[in-house]
Amino acid sequence: MKKSSRPECTAMLAGISAYLDGDLAATECAAIEAHCAGCVECASLVEGLRATVGLCRGIAETPLPESVRERARESVRRLLDDAARSASR
């Protein structure tokens, strides 16, 4: 990923995460999109970062391995059983 040294690209880079997070106003988004339409490097950077964010968010949607989930369930059952037994004494 090359860093552009053009001032307009540097300014664009500063707002890129806010843009990807939907934190920018419509006019600021439009300015970034207009810049990217004419700048291959920045367009590629935006797409690259968008893909990276998408990959990370994909992990959240992938359940943990079943073996781990079963151990979690088993530990909870054991803890609650122990607590119930202690309470009944």
Place this chain on the structure above:
Amino acid sequence: MERLLIRAQEAAYRFSLLVCGHPEDAEDVMQDALLKTYQHVSQITDPAAFRTWLYTTVRNACLMKRRLHAGEPSHFESIDRGRESADGETTVIDVADSARPADERMMDGWIDRRLRKALHALPPAYRLIIVMREIDGLSTREVATVTGISEANVKQRLHRARVMLRRQLEPS
């Protein structure tokens, strides 16, 4: 109650595995989170506050593990710049992976190896932010509460972490 405890354990495991990178430690952190959550559960009145409490607890448990095992390198090199040799050539920093083969298989089945290595190439402070914001879905404010840094700092680190991660994921 049972569902809350299971969810807390799973969150603790995922966080610990992604941040610390050691499945055995993640198991311990998961157990620790279970006991602490059980003890804390009666005080839960606000689900949002519970989330920051849980992540603060798990983060502290991970830090303790890291101190005990000293599994992290003693210093970090900037992956922004890579490693520069005497003749000025820059090479990409490769990250050692100390997991056992069975753990490797388990983790490969869950998360793409390239992404896992790229995450572990990030300096811990940046990895922490990426995991909490992008993967666990905490808000900027929640991450700021857990880490004790300002929201502006969280945003700045998140941006840098994304750029570093993207660079790691680029084909060499």
